[in-house]
Amino acid sequence: MSRHDGAPRTALPPGLDEPVFSEPWQAEAFALVVALHERGLFSWDEWATALSTEVKKPGVALDGSDYYDCWLRALETLLAEKGAAAPTDVDRLAAAWQRAAHATPHGKPILLENDPRNLKP
Amino acid sequence: MAHSHDDHHHDNELDPMAARVRALETILTQKGLIDPAAIDVIVETYETKVGPRNGARVVAKAWCDQAFADWLIKDATAAIASLGHTGRQGEHMQAVFNGGDTHNLVVCTLCSCYPWSVLGLPPVWYKSPPYRSKAVIDPRGVLEEFGVTLPPDTKIRVWDSTAELRYLVVPLRPAGTDGWSEERLAELVTRDSMIGTGLALAPEAA
Numbered sequence: 001m002s003r004h005d006g007a008p009r010t011a012l013p014p015g016l017d018e019p020v021f022s023e024p025w026q027a028e029a030f031a032l033v034v035a036l037h038e039r040g041l042f043s044w045d046e047w048a049t050a051l052s053t054e055v056k057k058p059g060v061a062l063d064g065s066d067y068y069d070c071w072l073r074a075l076e077t078l079l080a081e082k083g084a085a086a087p088t089d090v091d092r093l094a095a096a097w098q099r100a101a102h103a104t105p106h107g108k109p110i111l112l113e114n115d116p117r118n119l120k121p
Numbered sequence: 122m123a124h125s126h127d128d129h130h131h132d133n134e135l136d137p138m139a140a141r142v143r144a145l146e147t148i149l150t151q152k153g154l155i156d157p158a159a160i161d162v163i164v165e166t167y168e169t170k171v172g173p174r175n176g177a178r179v180v181a182k183a184w185c186d187q188a189f190a191d192w193l194i195k196d197a198t199a200a201i202a203s204l205g206h207t208g209r210q211g212e213h214m215q216a217v218f219n220g221g222d223t224h225n226l227v228v229c230t231l232c233s234c235y236p237w238s239v240l241g242l243p244p245v246w247y248k249s250p251p252y253r254s255k256a257v258i259d260p261r262g263v264l265e266e267f268g269v270t271l272p273p274d275t276k277i278r279v280w281d282s283t284a285e286l287r288y289l290v291v292p293l294r295p296a297g298t299d300g301w302s303e304e305r306l307a308e309l310v311t312r313d314s315m316i317g318t319g320l321a322l323a324p325e326a327a
Contacts, residue, residue: 025143044284045285048284072141
């Protein structure tokens with residue numbers, strides 16, 4: 001429980017707390033799971049099992065700071081199992097997105113089309 | 122690109138995790154499995170609209186309205202839904218009431234199951250391995266880390282959440298709040314008091 005500096009937590013008014021997500025991708029990964037479950041791609045039980053597998057792996061951060069890393073790995077595993085997104089496709093497209101980001105001038109929206117190799121997904 | 126600057130060193134970078142999420146979004150959108158606009162709505166909802174104030178309203182109502190409290194004991198899912206808070210995963214809710222001799226503490230040893238509809242998303246410590254293991258083994262020690270010291274004869278019940286069943290702790294109503302409105306009472310109900318790692322605030326502390 002990393003966040004204790006001796007001050008009682010109850011001093012915080014309800015609703016005021018650390019931001020729910022520390023980076024935008026975490027929010028997106030979270031929302032993907034909610035949306036895919038609502039669409040029926042997997043049951044919540046299947047999801048909880050997949051997430052549990054990741055958060056119980058050796059080497060996870062004791063302070064829970066890599067929780068959304070686990071979340072994303074669990075999602076990728078489940079999507080691979082369901083045949084919804086093959087790991088090789090995810091790797092290929094992730095690299096394309098990184099090249100696209102690098103090629104996009106600062107302040108412009110990052111679009112996959114900006115990938116210099118223009119790799120079609 | 123029409124406007125390239127020779128001193129352009131401000132390229133965008135996507136870190137590997139962000140790039141992987143984008144890749145998943147691209148694939149899932151192409152397959153028609155997600156709608157990007159719906160993803161934005163979900164993010165906005167959980168960042169701004171769903172939070173422990175929902176649960177605080179439930180608790181304050183239970184403090185003021187015995188019929189509602191009875192309903193909450195019997196069928197928390199329906200009682201909470203009557204206030205407009207429904208779980209998106211079809212999970213059931215159980216309300217556990219602190220009493221004079223019993224304190225309730227909620228954990229998820231499996232992963233991080235949490236009553237999103239009433240508390241929003243879990244705090245970082247709730248998802249951390251030390252909390253998930255220690256809450257079961259040494260709940261009194263955990264409470265002390267949170268600055269909560271209970272009388273030695275108070276029993277601590279630990280509730281382990283699952284994907285299907287999530288718990289909401291109803292803390293004890295603080296003394297000196299007779300005649301308070303539900304809205305005013307809700308201000309005393311902290312997130313931690315509804316997980317069991319805290320108590321409701323005393324009136325003078327609010």
